Amino acid sequence: xxxxxxxxxxxxxxxxxxxxxxxxxxxxxxxxxxxxxxxxxxxxxxxxxxxxxxxxxxxxxxxxxxxxxxxxxxxxxxxxxxxxxxxxxxxxxxxxxxxxxxxxxxxxxxxxxxxxxxxxxxxxxxxxx
Numbered sequence: 605x606x607x608x609x610x611x612x613x614x615x616x617x618x619x620x621x622x623x624x625x626x627x628x629x630x631x632x633x634x635x636x637x638x639x640x641x642x643x644x645x646x647x648x649x650x651x652x653x654x655x656x657x658x659x660x661x662x663x664x665x666x667x668x669x670x671x672x673x674x675x676x677x678x679x680x681x682x683x684x685x686x687x688x689x690x691x692x693x694x695x696x697x698x699x700x701x702x703x704x705x706x707x708x709x710x711x712x713x714x715x716x717x718x719x720x721x722x723x724x725x726x727x728x729x730x731x732x733x
Contacts, residue, residue: 607690612655612679620644620656627654681729684712690726
C-alpha cells in the first residue's frame, strides 16, 4: 500500500512574511499561517504549496561555494495515523534515517537521507486525501 502524501517545499530565510507575500503575488496564491510561529504557508490552485520558515542564522546562498548552500529542504506531509507506515515505506525504498528514535511517544517529524544523500522530512500534517 502506498501512503497518501503531499509535499511542501520549505524555503529558509530571515523574513518569512515578506518572502511569502512575494511568492503569493508571483504565483497567484494566498498567504496563511503555517505550523509554528516561524513558518508561513503560500497556498493556491494548481498544486501551489510552499512554506517559508524563519532561520535566525540565515545566510544568502553562496552558490557555487559549498558554504551555506542548502537553502531549501523537502518536507513530505502525511496523515498523522500514516506516519509509521510512511517511514517504513521510505526506508524500504532506500531512505536512511538521520535522526534516531529517541524518548517515548510518537514523533511527528522524522528526518531522512534519500539514496543520493539529500535530506528530507516525513511529518504529520493535514490529511492529504
